[in-house]
Amino acid sequence: MGHVLIAYRNNFDAAxxxxxxxxxxxxxxxxxxxxxxxxARSADTDPASTQFTIDFGAPEPVSFLALLRHNxxxxxxxxxxxxxxxxxxxxxxxxxxxxxxxxxxxxxxxxWGEFRWGGRLSTEEAATYGIxxxxxxxxxxxxxxxxxxxxxxxNPDGHLQAGRLVVGxxxxxxxxxxxxxxxxxxxxxxxxxxxxxxxxxxxQPKYRRLRFTIxxxxxxxxxxxxxxxxxxxxxxxxxxxxxxxxxITHRHRHSVYGILQDxxxxxxxxxxxxxxxxxxxxxx
Numbered sequence: 001m002g003h004v005l006i007a008y009r010n011n012f013d014a015a016x017x018x019x020x021x022x023x024x025x026x027x028x029x030x031x032x033x034x035x036x037x038x039x040a041r042s043a044d045t046d047p048a049s050t051q052f053t054i055d056f057g058a059p060e061p062v063s064f065l066a067l068l069r070h071n072x073x074x075x076x077x078x079x080x081x082x083x084x085x086x087x088x089x090x091x092x093x094x095x096x097x098x099x100x101x102x103x104x105x106x107x108x109x110x111x112w113g114e115f116r117w118g119g120r121l122s123t124e125e126a127a128t129y130g131i132x133x134x135x136x137x138x139x140x141x142x143x144x145x146x147x148x149x150x151x152x153x154x155n156p157d158g159h160l161q162a163g164r165l166v167v168g169x170x171x172x173x174x175x176x177x178x179x180x181x182x183x184x185x186x187x188x189x190x191x192x193x194x195x196x197x198x199x200x201x202x203x204q205p206k207y208r209r210l211r212f213t214i215x216x217x218x219x220x221x222x223x224x225x226x227x228x229x230x231x232x233x234x235x236x237x238x239x240x241x242x243x244x245x246x247x248i249t250h251r252h253r254h255s256v257y258g259i260l261q262d263x264x265x266x267x268x269x270x271x272x273x274x275x276x277x278x279x280x281x282x283x284x
Contacts (some may be wrong), residue, residue, distance in 0.1 A: 002246035003172040004212065005136065008229045008239040011060045011168040019147075021049035026161070028052055034238040036069040036130065036163030036257065037284060045153045050160045054146040054167070059084070062093075063140035064170035066240055067100075067148070068132040068257055069163035076100040076152035080135055082143040092141040097151065100133045102248050129252055130163070130284070136245045140169060164257065166240050171225045173214050181212035181243065183254050186281070207282040210241055210256045215275035222266060222274040235260050241280050258282040 017028045026041040042050045065080060072078075078100045084090040146167065150160050186209050190202040214226065233239055236259060243254040261279040268274050 001176065002244050003174075003176045004214070005064065005170045005172050005242040005245050006225075006229065006239060007064045007066070007166055007168060007170040007241075008233060008237075009168045010166050010238075011056050011062065012054065012165050015057065016055040017052050018055075019052040021046075022052070023159075031162060031165040034164070035283060039069065039161040039163045041161040042150075042159045045155045045158060045160060047149065047151050047153060050151070051147065051149040054148070055086070056144050056146075059142045059144045061140050061169040062143055062146070062167060063137045064166070064168065064240075065135045065137075066132055066164075066166040066255075066257070067134075067162050068166070069130040070100070070133060070150075071155065071157055071159075071161050072100050072133075072150060072152045073155055074101055075154060076150070078133060078151060079147075079149040081147045081149075082141055083145045083147075084143060086145055088145065088147065092143050093137055095135055097149075100150075100152075101131070102252075131252065132255065132257070134242070134245075134251070134255070136170075136242075166257070171229075172245075173217060173225070174221060175214070175216050177212045177214050177243070181210075183208055183210050183243070183256070205284055207284055208256050208258075209261070209282070210243070210254070210258075210280045211278070212241075212243070213275060213277040215269075216273050217275070218272060219274060222276065226276045227266060230260070230263055233260060235262060238283060239280070241278070256280050256282050 013032045021043040022028050023041045023043060026039055028040045030038050030040040062082060077097050079097045080095040081088060081091060082093040084092060152160055185206050187206045188204045192200050238259055240257045242251055244251060258280045261281045264277045266274055266276045
């Protein structure tokens, strides 16, 4: 199991973006809005229209990128490039053109007779997840410029879109989260039973709630990261948590983009060791 990944500093929010052809009503700037339901949408599906360049304004650390709630199909691909110069002559990371949807179905877990091409989610099931695409850069880079190319020219929607972009450094604690972490579906639908015994339900969107605890960290790491998360984000700022970046099969299930449900104390239970618990509620 890989160590939990927490991304709470998003370099994209203060960056300048350019390139491609994007809707005036749903511009690229929407990718900086914390609500992923507000999307950025391309004018068409031509690859020349569905790419853009990011200028962070100064060299910044980057080790993680997430494109949330996109509509690319199972044939969709993407490429992420980071460079130190605007001409992309000094490239520090190039993902190459890769599938944007991972293969996620464990062997033998499908129903009898069920076939999923490449083990990928169906489009209908992906929509219920608000599917996201992720890239974890094992060796962090310092970069000022980035380019994202989205490639899905046959997309039946006639455009490509996404709801949020997270790009920046990520904290992966030296000691992983404790066993006992949990993820749950929170359903706020209201149910009423009539006098005749029938049940009527006012259906509401479900969201996920993630709970986990990090223990036994040294002071510098705990205060340099966990303390800063709460100081910077409080209960209103957004962050991204991926329980296990190495679990390609299930990480779309236990990766949550959201906000802290509440503030919690940093505790010092034993000499020179610190702990803290987190509760993250998904943003829709």
